Amino acid sequence: MKAMFRKARIATSALAAAAVVGLLAAPAAQAAPAGVANPDFESGASGWNTFSLPFGTGIITDDPALPAHSGTWKAELGGHGRPGMDRITQQVTIPALRVPVLTFWVHIGTPTPATFGYHELTVEATAPDGTPYTLASRTNKDSGSGYQQVTVTLPSAFYSSTEQKAVISFFSVDDAANKVPFLIDDVSMAYRLKMSRPFFPPVLLKP
Template sequence: MRKRARRASMLAAAIAVAATGMFVAAPNASAGPSDVANPGFESGNASWHEKVTPFAGHPVNNSSAWPARTGTGKAELGGQGLTGMSRISQQVTVPASRVPVLSFWVRSDVVHSGASGFGFRQLIVEATAEDGTPYELHDRMNKGGTNGSYEQVTVTLPDAFYRSAPQKVNISFTVIEDAANRMPFLIDDVAMEYRFKRIDRPVTIPGGIFRPVGG
């Protein structure tokens, strides 16, 4: 009698699960190391495209005036004391059927510039899909600052970057500034991790598990 009652209970539970559409989630997992080239800028501006306007200069440097988080190389965006824009970018290939997750370390000190107070500086991090559509991943102003230390930012790219075929993606870090504040945004140790997508699958009941119980 107990066996019969236990099997009947299991069958009822299984039918209830199937009827309510309950799902079991596939686990998240890493799918290989980052393919960002020269992620810590230790090889200078190798693999990174630099653009500064209207002034000249190289955002990627190893100046000790603004130290790197690790090693000696880092990207120093802004801090020119002029109205303009500084940008670094790199193209990476997102593997098929993987979710790209970007991480980087940023430092943005804050100083008062006399009567002008906080200068305007804005960091914008974008990913541009293969079709040319840009997606803003992260932005911040210099007013908050990071108290003289680096902090890590991690962001999962939108669904537009999850495809059944590999996709070339451009990652960019841009700083727009005015002439009031010469403090730069510092970027170091950039990485792109690829994960398996979380997929919810319906629970299925294998045939032959539940058999009629004879009287």
């Protein structure tokens, strides 16, 4: 009888542990209930706020001279050949008890002429209290062929027990040394469960 009791306790503890591990091992990423609007820019500037100084408009473009990652439209920041700044922003909704993960594709054009100068792209997320957090940055020294995927997890300031808003922004600053555009396309947000260490119930053994 004691042996049967011991086996039952071990089986119960094993099932409980398996359930916890199974829960944590389940797919963590979930479809965004309120993701990025117009993530591939195929609807032009819809869903995005744009700012360009002193160049005016034209940040989101279907210019075939610089192909998009997918489709025909993309955001083109910088590369004007004179000092200035470009910025695109969008407010997103972060569900309660979810860790937000930002993914985007970036292509940094080859400098023309091939001198370094100063050209920088900064990706930021602004928390509800107005604090900006730098998620990623690139310069003209990172130029290369083709698009590169960038995935970054937002810091703990964007994790909350209640739903909250955040502003995602892509911001470029460049000088007149050369024309180096930063191309942004296919921006997406995923929301993951916060991972924690599994809890294994103690196994109680009786003699």
